[in-house]
Amino acid sequence: MKGLQAVGWLEGLSDQDIQWIERQGAYQSYQARETIFLQGEELTAYFFVLEGLVSTYHQNEEGKKWIASLFSRGDFFPHVGLMNQQHKYPACCEAIAASTLFVLPRGSMDDVFHKFPSIREHLTVFLTEKSQELISRFSDSVLESASHRLVSFLKKLSAKSGNQGEDGWCLISHDMTEQDMAEYIGVTPETISRILHRLYRESRARKVGRKQISVNLKRL
DNA sequence: CCATTAATTGGCA
């Protein structure tokens, strides 16, 4: 895949508009596990995901990690700190899988907002959704079991990028290791492994391969 | 193949 396309944040813009934005930034490819920016660093650019999977996360001094958000094709980040005066990245960011991003300098982002009001509208919508998502995940982490949270995550993945077959099973290519899922759900890798094993045994999911899982939407 | 990294498993707090 090459160049910016009218997906995600750019939805609704004309080819000319896209090309204008394209000239303001540059493409950058990252290898799997490559750091994109660190928390507290000067916020010099915003990123638009063209291909791959990227995470923003927080990490404590012991090295424990918590993935705040996952971004894939069409997503734009960071959201936090976008409209305020703080020009520091709010979290660390790394590519989970090999990724291609469009990098837009911070100064150009202001121009883009000014030139394309529709992107501001998208921002409002995305911020609202992200806010609800975070609150939902937070309350789940307090009120629900790890199993429930992992199942919710799998459902979300299947809705977003799953390929359902006529047999009721939905194939998900998530590009994540179980370690990644653990960091997203907020549990240890051992717990993820055990929950998945239980889902397999109960025929609610099937292991297709590493980074691929098939889920039974009806029983999940 | 071998060296790494990821995933699994059992035991115990």
Added chain:
DNA sequence: TGCCAATTAATGG
């Protein structure tokens, strides 16, 4: 559930 340790499995040169 978490943490540790011991294995086993999968991956990538």
